[in-house]
Amino acid sequence: xxxxxxxxxxxxxxxxxxxxxxxxxxxxxxxxxPARSTLQxxxxxxxxxxxxxxxxxxxxxxxxxxxxxxxxxxVNVEVASLDTKDKERDELLRGADLFLVAKYPGATFRSASxxxxxxxxxxxxxxLTIRGISRQLRLPLAVQITRxxxxxxxxxxxxxxxxxxxxxxxxxxxxxxxxxxxxxxxRFDVLLTTAAAPANGK
Amino acid sequence: xxxxxTNTAWGAVSQTxxxxxxxxxxxxxxxxxxxxxxxLGMAKxxxxxxxxSVGMTILGLAVLRLLWRLGNRTPALPQAMRxxxxxxxxxxxxxxxxxxxxxxxxxWLMSSAKNYPVxxxxxxxxxxxxxxxxxxxxxxxxxxxxxxNCLSGLAILHVLGAAKHHFLNRDDVLIRMLPFGWRxx
Numbered sequence: 001x002x003x004x005x006x007x008x009x010x011x012x013x014x015x016x017x018x019x020x021x022x023x024x025x026x027x028x029x030x031x032x033x034p035a036r037s038t039l040q041x042x043x044x045x046x047x048x049x050x051x052x053x054x055x056x057x058x059x060x061x062x063x064x065x066x067x068x069x070x071x072x073x074x075v076n077v078e079v080a081s082l083d084t085k086d087k088e089r090d091e092l093l094r095g096a097d098l099f100l101v102a103k104y105p106g107a108t109f110r111s112a113s114x115x116x117x118x119x120x121x122x123x124x125x126x127x128l129t130i131r132g133i134s135r136q137l138r139l140p141l142a143v144q145i146t147r148x149x150x151x152x153x154x155x156x157x158x159x160x161x162x163x164x165x166x167x168x169x170x171x172x173x174x175x176x177x178x179x180x181x182x183x184x185x186x187r188f189d190v191l192l193t194t195a196a197a198p199a200n201g202k
Numbered sequence: 203x204x205x206x207x208t209n210t211a212w213g214a215v216s217q218t219x220x221x222x223x224x225x226x227x228x229x230x231x232x233x234x235x236x237x238x239x240x241x242l243g244m245a246k247x248x249x250x251x252x253x254x255s256v257g258m259t260i261l262g263l264a265v266l267r268l269l270w271r272l273g274n275r276t277p278a279l280p281q282a283m284r285x286x287x288x289x290x291x292x293x294x295x296x297x298x299x300x301x302x303x304x305x306x307x308x309x310w311l312m313s314s315a316k317n318y319p320v321x322x323x324x325x326x327x328x329x330x331x332x333x334x335x336x337x338x339x340x341x342x343x344x345x346x347x348x349x350x351n352c353l354s355g356l357a358i359l360h361v362l363g364a365a366k367h368h369f370l371n372r373d374d375v376l377i378r379m380l381p382f383g384w385r386x387x
Contacts, residue, residue, distance in 0.1 A: 046251030047321030048328075085317035085334030088242050173244040179251065180244075 027064030027071050030154050030192035034058075037190040039077065043164070044181030052084035052093075059190050061156065063143070065116075073111040073124050073141070080105060097171045104131045109139065130167035137162065156190040207274045211378045216274070219267040220379060223302060226260050227353070230305075254313060255323045261306035268299065280373045294359050301353040308346040315339035 037059065042051040056078040063071045080094055080101040094101045111126035121142045128137040142157045163182045164170055174180060206213045212220070233253040240246035279288055313320045314330035315338040321327050332338060367375035 045318070046247050046254075047324030048319035050317060050319060052317075085336075087336070089318075092242055176244065179247045 024064075024067050024070070027062040027067055028152070028194040030061040030063055030152075030194045032057075032059035032190050032192045037192075038188065039190075040187045042185045042187075044183070046179050050084065052082055052090075054078070054081050055083055056081035059156070059192060061154070061192055063154070065143075068114045068116065068122075071111075071114045073109070073114070073126065073139075075109040077107040078105065079107050079130075097174050098169055100131060107131075109137065111139075114141075128162065128167075131169055133167045135162075135166050150195070152194050154192045154194075156192060157188065159185060159187045161185050207277060209275060209278055210374070211277055213274070214381075215270055216267075217379060217381055219263055219270065221381070223260060223263055223267070226256055226263070227302075230256055230260070231350075250318075251321065251324075254309065254320045257306040257309045258320060258322050258328065260302060261310075264299070264302040264306070267302075277378060280367070280371065280375060282371065282373070291363065294356055294363070297352065297356045298360065301349055301356065304349050305346065305353065308342050308349060312339055312342040312346060315342055 034056070037057075038053060039057050040051060040053045042049050044050075054077050058076045060074045061072070063073075079099050082090060082093055082099070084090055084093065093099055096102075107128075107130040109124075109126055109128045111124035113125050115123050115125070117123050117140075121140060124139045124141055126137060126139065127134050129135075137160065139160055140158045142155075144155045144157075146153045161183050164184050165175065165177070165182050170176075170180070170182075204213050205215050207216055230253060233249055233256065237246055237249040237253060240249065279291060283291070310320055310328065311331050314332045315335045317330075317334040319327055319330055364376040364379075367373050368377070
């Protein structure tokens with residue numbers, strides 16, 4: 001009896017796992033609404049925190065809380081769209097000593113895996129590429145989903161700190177961190193939508 | 203020398219604030235001229251950061267100076283001065299006070315308008331006074347320059363006035379602002 005129940009339990013568990021992995025439909029694709037999404041950065045310049053934003057970037061997130069293995073986050077940033085509210089500085093940032101946008105117009109993040117954290121938020125482990133240099137990055141993700149009849153909306157928020165010199169953003173004089181700090185704080189607040197109903201939606 | 207002012211002499215606090223602000227304004231001029239020559243880059247950032255830190259120091263000292271002046275007696279002007287001379291003396295001093303407030307404040311506005319927040323020697327950051335605004339930056343930059351020209355004009359008048367008191371009127375108006383002025387008596 002006990003043996004039989006165990007086998008049944010194994011069978012059910014096995015089916016559930018299979019359903020989640022191979023038989024489940026792919027997670028719905030959420031795409032960002034650029035008008036309601038922001039990607040900001042702040043950095044220490046001459047002792048004061050200065051800030052800027054990237055005006056143009058795309059975010060695609062295949063997400064299913066019940067199928068994280070098949071979930072995937074992809075962000076593409078048009079580096080030249082950077083805006084620090086000072087044209088002179090923006091030009092300098094686009095130039096050879098900093099982002100070198102003529103050669104490296106895009107910055108990207110691709111998740112390799114997603115996991116759920118104890119606090120209920122998610123974490124994407126993936127590859128961040130800036131100025132042609134890729135580094136592993138752990139990106140915390142606060143995901144909030146609102147379902148309506150025809151449209152599912154997601155807000156995706158998070159903050160992380162990267163080091164600009166890891167990506168070669170700072171050549172010549174700018175390798176020094178005396179007047180411009182190495183740490184750069186990235187903040188994103190992205191609004192995404194999908195037409196498809198999530199597989200595990202309630 | 204005593205700390206507080208008397209009817210006939212400036213105390214040590216007033217004298218220190220006067221000469222410290224003079225020295226810092228000269229330093230400010232040199233830093234601004236240096237920065238002006240540089241292209242946007244590390245050296246310019248560093249020079250302007252110092253200019254801004256010193257400017258905020260002057261603003262702090264100006265506040266202290268005004269408070270000290272209001273809470274203290276002011277040495278009387280010489281009896282021999284005519285009415286128009288008294289008016290000119292009071293007005294030019296008011297103008298100088300106005301400049302040591304208006305210069306740092308317009309500089310602070312320039313920084314906020316250009317989205318280059320002000321730090322005090324990297325120790326702490328001042329809040330922005332306005333949102334980034336390139337048009338306002340240009341206006342404030344021009345105003346900052348005009349106020350500096352006013353300050354320069356008033357300073358020349360101030361020095362000429364002090365020289366007139368010392369050499370023509372032979373009174374103690376200059377000497378009472380000199381730290382070791384008693385030696386010149």
